[in-house]
Amino acid sequence: MARTAIWTSISRALTADIGEGRFATGDRLPTEAQLAARFGVNRHTVRRALADMADQGLVHARRGAGVFVTARPTDYPIGRRVRFHQNVAAGGQVPAKRILSLVTRVADQREATALDLATGDPVHVYDGLSLADDQPIAIFQSVFPAQRLPGVLMALEETQSVTEALKLSGVTDYTRISTRLTAKLATATQALHLRIAEGAPILRSVGINADDAGVPVEYGRTWFAGDRVTLTLNADD
The missing domain is CATH 3.40.1410.10 (Chorismate lyase-like)
Incomplete structure (x- = not known):
């Protein structure tokens, strides 16, 4: 049975956080370092998960400021x-x-x-x-x-x-x-x-x-x- 990629699991967890109101539209997500510590992975894996969420239109990055929630349920x-x-x-x-x-x-x-x-x-x-x-x-x-x-x-x-x-x-x-x-x-x-x-x-x-x-x-x-x-x-x- 194929295993779910770690970055996919992180993307789904963060998307669920947004869907359940833990992060609202305009909120900044925790930093890559904070998310890496939360999920026990390296920052590259976190970056891949955030890129997937950006592709879905859920978040967007601001240079030097962080990653922010774009969509709300x-x-x-x-x-x-x-x-x-x-x-x-x-x-x-x-x-x-x-x-x-x-x-x-x-x-x-x-x-x-x-x-x-x-x-x-x-x-x-x-x-x-x-x-x-x-x-x-x-x-x-x-x-x-x-x-x-x-x-x-x-x-x-x-x-x-x-x-x-x-x-x-x-x-x-x-x-x-x-x-x-x-x-x-x-x-x-x-x-x-x-x-x-x-x-x-x-x-x-x-x-x-x-x-x-x-x-x-x-x-x-x-x-x-x-x-x-x-x-x-x-x-x-």
């Missing part, structure tokens, strides 16, 4: 109304989305069951990247029933917002009728998009949204970078 409420832009903006960060793919294809069995379709019925699929302050925090895939919402792909291309695209398609409001959360490890592709290490912890959310009549309009899966997002469950929204 994004609070992300999950309840009956999950709205990405509202969630991120409420935490004082700037939300953005990037389209990775917009396609129409046939539904697989899982998607068909979630959306109350027959296997093989057409669905519109939106794959994208969610960002907070230009930092990628999640990859997502939203699947919509094509026959019920024929114009949703065009609306998504224009707005990059599920809420706005559904409004343009006649769905004025929708609510979450189910959510499942599962811990996962990032694949190579997910790690590339999220700028994290392959095998880093991520959290997968699987949800179904329905319109006012209770008809499913979206089946969504989201993979959150584990140390960049704090998920909170709201029971009363």
Whole structure:
């Protein structure tokens, strides 16, 4: 069984420190010498761990001053109304989305069951990247029933917002009728998009949204970078 590189373990430990609030945005991390003493390694190993964190956008170095925390975890409420832009903006960060793919294809069995379709019925699929302050925090895939919402792909291309695209398609409001959360490890592709290490912890959310009549309009899966997002469950929204 392959052993985890020491620098990787240090990077994950320091990332956890940031995620758990021990270091806030703008804080200076301990010096290389202090970190080397903490982890019982040489400064070169510490430097490699800090470089990995810098590649992920978590820290940045200031010449002669030290290494400082760049990112802070994004609070992300999950309840009956999950709205990405509202969630991120409420935490004082700037939300953005990037389209990775917009396609129409046939539904697989899982998607068909979630959306109350027959296997093989057409669905519109939106794959994208969610960002907070230009930092990628999640990859997502939203699947919509094509026959019920024929114009949703065009609306998504224009707005990059599920809420706005559904409004343009006649769905004025929708609510979450189910959510499942599962811990996962990032694949190579997910790690590339999220700028994290392959095998880093991520959290997968699987949800179904329905319109006012209770008809499913979206089946969504989201993979959150584990140390960049704090998920909170709201029971009363």
